[in-house]
Amino acid sequence: MAKPTLFYNAKVILNDTIIPGAVLVEHGKIKAVIPANEFSYVDNYKGHTLIDVRDQYVSPGFIDIHVHGGGGHDFMDGTEEAFTQIAKTHCRFGTTSLVPTTLTTTAERLEETLQSYESVKQYDNDGADFLGIHLEGPYFAMSQRGAQDPRYIRNPDPKEYKSLIDRYKSIVRWSAAPELEGALAFGEHLVANNIIAAIAHTDAIYEDVEKAYQVGYKLMTHFYSAMSGVTRRHAFRYAGVVEAGYLIDGFDVELIADGVHLPNPLLELIYKIKGPERMVLITDAMRAAGTDDTLSILGSRDDGMEVLVEDGVAKLKDRTAFAGSVATADRLVRTMLKLGNIPLTEIIRMISLNPARVMKVEEEKGSIAVGKDADLVVFDANIQVQYTMVKGKIVYERHIE
Structure with a gap:
């Protein structure tokens, strides 16, 4: 079983707004969307895969x-x-x-x-x-x-x-x-x-x-x-x-x-x-x-x-x-x-x-919401993709040489 993953220091793209915060993923699903003003120390997430997004976007x-x-x-x-x-x-x-x-x-x-x-x-x-x-x-x-x-x-x-x-x-x-x-x-x-x-x-x-x-x-x-x-x-x-x-x-x-x-x-x-x-x-x-x-x-x-x-x-x-x-x-x-x-x-x-x-899958996919599939993409201001996650599994990570 893959470890839970936390994307933090992120600009999280929700349906009608973008908030600073974090997205927690467990068992292939979105477990929590945490606004920055409610986010505690990263040290509280020991045992998780921690990904510092560095003020980039986390998007559906x-x-x-x-x-x-x-x-x-x-x-x-x-x-x-x-x-x-x-x-x-x-x-x-x-x-x-x-x-x-x-x-x-x-x-x-x-x-x-x-x-x-x-x-x-x-x-x-x-x-x-x-x-x-x-x-x-x-x-x-x-x-x-x-x-x-x-x-x-x-x-x-x-x-x-x-x-x-x-x-x-x-x-x-x-x-x-x-x-x-x-x-x-x-x-x-x-x-x-x-x-x-x-x-x-x-x-x-x-x-x-x-x-x-x-x-x-x-x-x-x-x-x-x-x-x-x-x-x-x-x-x-x-x-x-x-x-x-x-x-x-x-x-x-x-x-x-x-x-x-x-x-x-x-x-x-x-x-x-x-x-x-x-x-x-x-x-x-x-x-x-x-x-x-x-x-x-x-x-x-x-x-x-x-x-x-x-x-x-x-x-x-x-x-x-x-x-x-x-x-x-x-x-x-x-x-x-x-x-x-x-x-x-x-x-x-x-x-x-x-x-x-x-495609009639909006109950499972298409937005960042608790309980939906953890299908996420991290990109920068130029829409350069840094990470792609499918059902809680990172399937692409950009490597900068």
Whole structure:
């Protein structure tokens, strides 16, 4: 049994405030949050692992609900090594929980990835915790496919998705285009099976999204990316998915806040309209995240797409479109801070409590509160991660040479 751990001399980030004090961890849970004016001598905690934070921040761990890879690996590689190494890579940047995400692919490759997840989901991998798997596709609009493989894009197939859901209980969210034939029945089936229905890679108009919302689609995958805005059809204008995301208050929106996918004015607009309660920061990272690679592969090693990595983002080789993010969670926080008008507490909410709520784990994760999992990250004023703790175990410690 690991010794209790005390983080002290800290700036503790709570839901709506930051207090000087300490956080006590025992048996994988947060045992106490101690304000500085109530903190006694460190000598009273003999037998504990004592970590002097030196006036840095202790924050809830970052929760990334949309990530494809990192550290030179992609979940679509379909191996246990890929899953464990991605989890270890992202914990170095403050991620304590993540949702492995697939790409549109063959039925065989998808099953291979799902089976690999089943093998590793309970494994103590010294990295970020897994919260279930996210299927991104294959039920997408071809016109908004982005870097998704067009060979496998199709309409929802009840026989296919019902079989997968019956056999793989680890599926916790699924992204699809709501305007497709059968997409509303698909969404209803997801919700009936306690799976999060998300809108993605879509050319829908407002009326399509409104119907989707009524059957249970409540999340927008990588907001603005691969989705329609205002369009004209036969001289008439129609509001698109982006406008629906703003107008329907109940939608949560994912943001790839890497400073490239969404420029500052759009981030500010989303904050102004949706507010901090409905914004969820994601990396959408591919395998080059956490590496210095300038050439990489989007998707599996043996069937993926070669891409360039430059300007802090992955691109198609002809540079006509982005091909994935190489962001890590700390970069998302720094990007939002640079906007200058968003409090740190709200930014941390976007990458901890909000994603925990979306994934229905807010009772265990997402904030620093007594009884919750001890998923914590220590970082400095530049959001340089010093320690990452998952369920009371330090899985990353920065070593300064």
